[in-house]
Amino acid sequence: MTAPARPRTSEQLIRAEEPVLAHNYHPLPVVVARAEGSWVEDVEGNRYLDMLAGYSALNFGHRHPALVEAAHRQLDRLTLTSRAFHNDRLAEFAERLAALTGLDMVLPMNTGAEAVESGIKVARKWAYDVKGVPEGRATIVVAAENFHGRTTTIVGFSTDETARAGFGPFTPGFKVVPYNDLAALEAAVDDTTAAVLIEPIQGEAGVIVPDDGYLAGVRELTRRAGCLFVADEIQSGLGRTGRTLAVEHEDVLPDVLLLGKALGGGIVPVSAVVGRREVLGVLRPGEHGSTFGGNPLAAAVGTAVVELLETGEFQRRAAELGVLLRDGLTDLTGRGVTGFRARGLWAGVDVDPALGTGREISERLMREGVLVKDTHGSTIRLAPPLTITAEELRSALGALEKVLV
Known part of the structure; x- marks a missing residue:
């Protein structure tokens, strides 16, 4: 007897999870297969900038x-x-x-x-x-x-x-x-x-x-x-x-x-x-x-x-790039962002509820190649790896601007 074909696409893999995994999470519909530094890649080969870093578990990036x-x-x-x-x-x-x-x-x-x-x-x-x-x-x-x-x-x-x-x-x-x-x-x-x-x-x-x-x-x-x-x-x-x-x-x-x-x-x-x-x-x-x-x-x-x-390197990077993050969010305040709180490379961003829930904003960013996660209501959190570059951080902020403005 021929064994059934194993699911290969993101959609197939997500459907395969449904009957066998407890539903204690509501993940974004992306199936990660590989990762390096600040980037992850799904099973189809699409690349995403990881702006969540495993809720800070990946402070040093993927596979340092x-x-x-x-x-x-x-x-x-x-x-x-x-x-x-x-x-x-x-x-x-x-x-x-x-x-x-x-x-x-x-x-x-x-x-x-x-x-x-x-x-x-x-x-x-x-x-x-x-x-x-x-x-x-x-x-x-x-x-x-x-x-x-x-x-x-x-x-x-x-x-x-x-x-x-x-x-x-x-x-x-x-x-x-x-x-x-x-x-x-x-x-x-x-x-x-x-x-x-x-x-x-x-x-x-x-x-x-x-x-x-x-x-x-x-x-x-x-x-x-x-x-x-x-x-x-x-x-x-x-x-x-x-x-x-x-x-x-x-x-x-x-x-x-x-x-x-x-x-x-x-x-x-x-x-x-x-x-x-x-x-x-x-x-x-x-x-x-x-x-x-x-x-x-x-x-x-x-x-x-x-x-x-x-070495102190990562603490310095978080402090220095945190200024860039804060400046970018300040620029978006009043343009889709109603407020934010930030310290280092960590921010909670309140989005105008008229533009969508935090989940909806996270899904739109996913389609732009950036992964974040909502917290409550229309708030999303940003916590990229401390290895992220200034260029990558600007790219993430640009994607946020695109889905909001």
Whole structure:
């Protein structure tokens, strides 16, 4: 019997997914087959400029040579031991990541949501063991419109009903306050507060950049209240905003950093909780773990990512090209763009709703050879690889102008 022909075209492949893949995503109708740098190519050979970069997982572009080489070298030696044994790559990764962030200890995990869940556990354990909060009473203060992942604990303190509806009952112990509101935050903090968990810039909400002084205010407030400042830099960190970390724009060092996405270089999932020794030091064997967390392949790629960031090149590129991005969006304001927020190579762009939803604008840009993604309503986000050239960035802005004006 002759085997059925395998689907080859984008349309055929998309149809083939429909009956066998859970419908938890609504991707744009492009089927990527190859990628290099800032560009992807679909199965028909059409090329697109990637202005999303895997939600910042591809900060260094697709298949960065140094990262691919590090992965190849490690694949020939050792990929996984589990944490039942030591491996020869993990110590260097942890040491260099801690030094890059200015903190002391590293808890390696895999995904961003795992890092957030781990940070929550560590904060609660610290509250009971160090702060002296009565067992079972610890609370964590979070911000409205947050996005920290999609596990049941995390969506329980989301204010996005699409993320929450149908997934309860939810884990107690969280207080939600408005973002960028120090007075509301101070009113919510009390003797039971283990930590304040916030994104220095809210990505999924539309790249919401807080007022100057907000992050410094959070740092001072948590210090006075005797609770932890946990910064979720999974999207904002590792060069995206023109600094290694977004908190560096206000010279702030949290007690705990949550990192992911770009830490895996677009090759393997790598995340980490990085913190002060007296915080991460509360964990004891058996209290937390991950079979794949800190595996040799992840540690090798993660170390290569840290090496790239240690040069400062990518932070400088994000800062310099960020000016070009901001100037281009300023020029489009009032010409289809009603407003935008940007920091480094990251922007949330509000489009006149009369011109279409964010999804519709994303589809029009796709037809112009540029890939972006909507957030909510008529807002799209731009987060190109930090390897993008000025010419490529101007081309993307030109495509946006074309679909709007």
